Amino acid sequence: MAKKLKEILVDNSNNLVHMWLEEVAEKQKDVTNSSISQDLFENTNREFVNIIFGSVEKESLTSDLDSFTERVINLGWPLSYLTDGLQLFKRVATEFLIEHDELEVSVPEVLRNVDELVNPIINQLVNEYSGSWENTVSLQRVALQELSAPLIPVMENITVMPLIGTIDTERAKFIMENLLDGVIKHHAEVVLIDITGVPVVDTMVAHHIIQAAEAVRLVGSTCILVGIRPEIAQTIVNLGIDLSKFPTKSSLRKGFTAALEMTNQMIVQTNSEEQTIEELIDSLDRSEQS
């Protein structure tokens, strides 16, 4: 019986395709926006319905389906485009079969058969689609982790860790590990932790920063907390968090100056031309005198 139904569907594919295309155009009239050209849309629809028929005919999933899904995903079209299309196909096919005269099949039977034909395609599409998203999310997660706790050795003995964005438990752990690793690796005497880019400093974030600073102190270095914005300073005071155990500065610049002092270093401007000439004259004067 299922075979017969399938044959009817395949034999009347032209009719069905026509009906489907009309339905889809009707349904997606207001969904499609100007960014998708009408041509592309119609071509994709046509290809989509051909692939559906291909799969129905063979009663197995074709590789065309995979490549088609991949393309739709790359175009950035929503999953609803595919699922809506298949739901419509189910409806069109069911209606067509029920209206087909020579059939002596009950309605539930028709419904069940159509379901059996179309559902594997829907499953395959949804799997493919969500798999692609999961992949994207996990890649972004890795990318985020790479960004999450960079350590920059700017000068001998001075290292900077700029923090940007929200700090959660996982990231806090990562920051601590990176910080300690870096301090040892770069022989840093002073580490500047810059929190300019941290939107909210609550007790958890403060707690992690205090712990990190304490750990840095244990390995023999000093931690300076920089980039404390005025509003963050006020919330820290309101919360009653004690950050007096290590030096803090408002900006990275001030922190860096402090770090230079602590490591007995200085940034000296190279002699300007004027000075060199003056020195030359001075030395000439001196040689004349002697």
Next chain:
Amino acid sequence: MDFRTCVNIQKEWDIVGARQFGRDFSKKLGFGIVDQARIATAISELARNIYLYAGSGKICFDEVENVGSRGICIVSLDTGPGIKDISQVMEDGFSTSGGLGAGLPGVKRLMDEFDITSKEGEGTEIRVVKWVR
């Protein structure tokens, strides 16, 4: 009380969502940058308490009005284990999780009004209000 919006707290990242929403909401109500930071921090504390101690719950937001002034009302609701001794958790430096113990007393200082009700085994409700100055 009928709340305009609630944010469910189940994962750690929901805290960020609640905070972001609270910040936007307070900005719309006309709070300054410092108060926005205070509100966001308070939400962060409340949401983290839900995440850490109750497992799941929600943070609800609403606008409140009092003679001539507007404010934001934030309610933290959970059905967790509840708090045994409220006066103890309101003390600075008390923590059962090895944290700083500044969370709830901190929230009280960050906001203008603070109400807490909790029943052991039934859950906790914390209601805080901040007025626009």
